[in-house]
Amino acid sequence: MCEAMCGLAIEVDGERILSIRGDEEDVFSHGHICPKAVALADLHEDPDRLRRPVRRRGSDWEEVGWEEALDLVADRVLEVQRTHGPHSVAVYQGNPTVHNYGAILFGQMLLRALGTRSRYSATSVDQLPHQLAALLMFGHQLLLPVPDVDRTSFLLVLGANPLVSNGSMMTAAGIERRLRALRARGGRLVVVDPRRTETAALADTHLAVRPGTDALLLLALLQVLFAEGLARPGRLAAFTDGLSEVEGLARGFTPERVADRTGLAAADIRALARAFAAAPSAAAYGRVGLSTQEFGGLCQWLLVVLNVVTGNLDRPGGAMFTRPAVDLVAIADRIGQRGHFAKGASRVRGLPEFGGEWPAAVLAEEIETPGKGQVRALLTLAGNPVLSTPNGGRLERALASLDFMAAVDPYLNETSRHAQVVLPPVSPLERDHYDLVFHALAVRNTAKYSPPLFAPKADGREDWQILHGLAERIASRGGRRGLGSRLGSLAAGRLGPRGLLDLLLRLGPHGRGLRPWGRGLSLRALEKAPHGLDLGELEPALPAALRTSGRRIALAPPLLVADLARLRSRLDAPDPGGGLALIGRRDLRSNNSWMHNSARLVKGRERCTLLMNPSDAAARGLADGERVRLRSRAGAVDVTLAVTDDMRPGSVSLPHGWGHHRAGTRLSIAGARPGESVNDVTDELEVDGLCGTAVLSGVSVEVTPAAVPADVVR
Numbered sequence: 160m161c162e163a164m165c166g167l168a169i170e171v172d173g174e175r176i177l178s179i180r181g182d183e184e185d186v187f188s189h190g191h192i193c194p195k196a197v198a199l200a201d202l203h204e205d206p207d208r209l210r211r212p213v214r215r216r217g218s219d220w221e222e223v224g225w226e227e228a229l230d231l232v233a234d235r236v237l238e239v240q241r242t243h244g245p246h247s248v249a250v251y252q253g254n255p256t257v258h259n260y261g262a263i264l265f266g267q268m269l270l271r272a273l274g275t276r277s278r279y280s281a282t283s284v285d286q287l288p289h290q291l292a293a294l295l296m297f298g299h300q301l302l303l304p305v306p307d308v309d310r311t312s313f314l315l316v317l318g319a320n321p322l323v324s325n326g327s328m329m330t331a332a333g334i335e336r337r338l339r340a341l342r343a344r345g346g347r348l349v350v351v352d353p354r355r356t357e358t359a360a361l362a363d364t365h366l367a368v369r370p371g372t373d374a375l376l377l378l379a380l381l382q383v384l385f386a387e388g389l390a391r392p393g394r395l396a397a398f399t400d401g402l403s404e405v406e407g408l409a410r411g412f413t414p415e416r417v418a419d420r421t422g423l424a425a426a427d428i429r430a431l432a433r434a435f436a437a438a439p440s441a442a443a444y445g446r447v448g449l450s451t452q453e454f455g456g457l458c459q460w461l462l463v464v465l466n467v468v469t470g471n472l473d474r475p476g477g478a479m480f481t482r483p484a485v486d487l488v489a490i491a492d493r494i495g496q497r498g499h500f501a502k503g504a505s506r507v508r509g510l511p512e513f514g515g516e517w518p519a520a521v522l523a524e525e526i527e528t529p530g531k532g533q534v535r536a537l538l539t540l541a542g543n544p545v546l547s548t549p550n551g552g553r554l555e556r557a558l559a560s561l562d563f564m565a566a567v568d569p570y571l572n573e574t575s576r577h578a579q580v581v582l583p584p585v586s587p588l589e590r591d592h593y594d595l596v597f598h599a600l601a602v603r604n605t606a607k608y609s610p611p612l613f614a615p616k617a618d619g620r621e622d623w624q625i626l627h628g629l630a631e632r633i634a635s636r637g638g639r640r641g642l643g644s645r646l647g648s649l650a651a652g653r654l655g656p657r658g659l660l661d662l663l664l665r666l667g668p669h670g671r672g673l674r675p676w677g678r679g680l681s682l683r684a685l686e687k688a689p690h691g692l693d694l695g696e697l698e699p700a701l702p703a704a705l706r707t708s709g710r711r712i713a714l715a716p717p718l719l720v721a722d723l724a725r726l727r728s729r730l731d732a733p734d735p736g737g738g739l740a741l742i743g744r745r746d747l748r749s750n751n752s753w754m755h756n757s758a759r760l761v762k763g764r765e766r767c768t769l770l771m772n773p774s775d776a777a778a779r780g781l782a783d784g785e786r787v788r789l790r791s792r793a794g795a796v797d798v799t800l801a802v803t804d805d806m807r808p809g810s811v812s813l814p815h816g817w818g819h820h821r822a823g824t825r826l827s828i829a830g831a832r833p834g835e836s837v838n839d840v841t842d843e844l845e846v847d848g849l850c851g852t853a854v855l856s857g858v859s860v861e862v863t864p865a866a867v868p869a870d871v872v873r
């Protein structure tokens with residue numbers, strides 16, 4: 160459930176969990192864990208967690224058997240498709256999918272069986288810009304460089320808070336220790352964030368940037384590097400196109416030109432550029448705060464450019480590519496999924512597709528707007544878009560208007576309460592685990608397989624079984640499948656995720672192939688190494704790993720270059736100034752929206768508070784601890800104010816994943832400490848105009864005392 164892949168040592172007595180600790184012998188995490196690991200026990204034992212499928216009966220729910228539930232969902236979905244066409248059924252895949260290899264493998268099968276173009280996921284409220292940059296620059300959406308934290312001399316972090324998130328798209332269990340080690344060996348840590356975060360507090364330098372302006376900062380860094388002759392791509396130059404073009408593009412963006420807009424001193428920007436260039440090795444790294452902003456696409460591009468121009472891409476201590484036991488890049492190649500962008504435009508708003516998905520920000524309007532292709536039914540797979548996508552309020556109203564909805568989810572929560580059928584998978588301790596995705600994003604190459612701790616209850620189904628069951632029914636009853644894919648699906652069902660994993664391991668870069676014996680990885684080999692296998696440090700992989708034609712880095716992809724015009728015109732327009740910009744926040748004991756039903760994770764003081772700088776509070780006559788109303792064009796919530804000079808003036812912060820007060824959910828603990836959903840305030844109409852990623856950082860808001868009646872259009 161977490162990207163850090165911490166090894167756990169769980170002590171049990173029969174069915175009872177006695178303790179959960181960090182596995183000291185884990186080859187990657189060396190004993191590190193955080194409170195969420197311990198909460199796995201709560202999740203497993205949670206009486207609110209659904210054990211059997213449930214079906215709506217009026218305002219109530221009744222348990223039904225698996226066959227009946229799967230039949231029902233398949234039949235209703237096919238009925239909607241027959242009446243309104245294949246694309247009238249939408250699918251939303253949520254974040255826990257990527258932590259569940261069975262769900263990844265068999266989710267693909269369900270999508271194929273459905274044959275719908277109405278696909279959505281958490282990607283467009285998260286890492287889409289990373290993948291876009293990878294696609295356009297390296298020729299593959301999964302060629303994602305990872306900062307080599309353990310060897311770098313300089314880590315520049317923009318819009319990420321790894322001390323709390325445990326590191327994201329940088330799997331690095333025990334990241335605090337790793338960052339302290341970086342400083343102890345004389346390296347530098349610089350954090351760019353509107354809030355003095357836990358990570359910023361540990362850094363040598365914290366630059367409190369104005370939300371949504373990082374693209375300007377990155378351009379100014381590049382401008383300094385080129386102007387001062389500090390651009391030294393080294394060996395990368397031999398296979399990089401567009402260096403001089405990028406130099407030209409950065410020219411106008413001097414530190415002085417962007418200082419006011421970014422809220423940073425020109426001297427600080429210049430000093431940062433020089434220090435980054437002078438470091439023996441350096442890595443620029445940016446995550447959610449950098450991606451989910453108005454110019455998130457530009458940001459993730461310019462970040463890679465910074466690494467390339469300073470020669471830090473693909474070198475030890477820089478930003479490197481992994482060589483995981485299961486090679487996702489190669490698999491995606493095989494099935495023709497290098498990625499694509501803007502091959503189509505969404506029906507209502509015309510936003511671009513990415514990798515065959517529409518931005519989550521258009522889901523509500525695609526449900527609401529009549530016409531050919533209107534979404535009439537929805538399947539959510541491990542997702543809670545009501546709390547996690549912008550303007551969740553509007554989405555909720557849209558969900559209520561669907562002809563049919565089903566959720567594959569262990570909880571009756573803010574989203575699944577709108578379904579007619581909920582299909583709950585077993586608990587994470589009742590299924591096996593291999594990290595298909597996060598081994599591929601880890602700061603060291605390792606591999607680990609964990610068998611299920613408990614046998615599933617007789618009536619329990621894993622995600623893959625649910626997805627396979629649906630896919631089989633939909634494909635056979637829909638009659639929309641040839642013999643080839645029928646056999647494929649049959650074989651996959653036979654092999655199950657374990658069999659498929661064994662194949663992937665064997666055929667991967669460290670695999671033993673299909674020989675029954677010999678050296679190299681197989682599932683058996685991993686089963687014999689419960690603490691994981693170390694496969695070595697990250698190694699240079701370019702240019703061979705590139706998937707562009709001629710295996711060259713495209714430093715100035717035309718689509719990204721073109722988007723600079725949007726940024727330039729924003730810079731040339733008068734500074735809107737004055738107002739408040741809303742940004743997000745995570746904390747160690749939350750996991751997006753869905754772990755607040757664990758008492759140990761929600762106890763203690765209230766965490767869903769709005770952080771505000773003292774000067775902004777004083778200007779509005781607001782006091783610490785007061786109830787305030789936070790509002791935007793999209794909606795309003797009342798929350799408790801926490802006044803702190805950790806916030807940069809002009810910015811306020813509210814965490815996401817709260818708002819558990821809605822009627823009809825089955826979340827007794829979460830419901831008692833509900834908080835409010837920040838995504839009732841974020842705006843589905845505010846997206847990165849390039850790629851449709853939601854703007855979750857830098858939403859313009861007002862804050863008033865809660866007593867003032869809301870005059871917002873809801």
Ligand SMILES: Nc1nc2c(c(=O)[nH]1)N[C@H]1C(S)=C(S)[C@@H](COP(=O)(O)OP(=O)(O)OC[C@H]3O[C@@H](n4cnc5c(=O)[nH]c(N)nc54)[C@H](O)[C@@H]3O)O[C@H]1N2
Nearest residue numbers: 253254255284285541542543544547567743751752753815
């Ligand atoms: N304002 C704001 N919004 C954000 C963000 C932000 O920073 N600010 N962050 C965004 C990010 S990065 C992400 S990834 C998204 C997450 O967006 P989502 O993935 O839509 O939301 P989650 O809260 O992760 O909800 C996961 C759902 O999966 C269920 N679940 C958990 N484990 C399993 C499982 O093993 N199988 C199945 N079938 N279901 C399971 C849970 O009960 C829950 O309903 O939120 C995004 N939303």
Ligand SMILES: Nc1nc2c(c(=O)[nH]1)N[C@H]1C(S)=C(S)[C@@H](COP(=O)(O)OP(=O)(O)OC[C@H]3O[C@@H](n4cnc5c(=O)[nH]c(N)nc54)[C@H](O)[C@@H]3O)O[C@H]1N2
Nearest residue numbers: 318319320324327370371446447448745747749750751856
């Ligand atoms: N404890 C915990 N861990 C998690 C999760 C969780 O919910 N809880 N969620 C997991 C998921 S799905 C993900 S994707 C990762 C996310 O991992 P991270 O990206 O590391 O997590 P965040 O805490 O969202 O960090 C984003 C940072 O961006 C800052 N920020 C906001 N706006 C801007 C801006 O305009 N510019 C800059 N430079 N910074 C800005 C915010 O203040 C915040 O500190 O975390 C994962 N790990």
Ligand SMILES: [Mo]
Nearest residue numbers: 254281285286
């Ligand atoms: Mo995420």
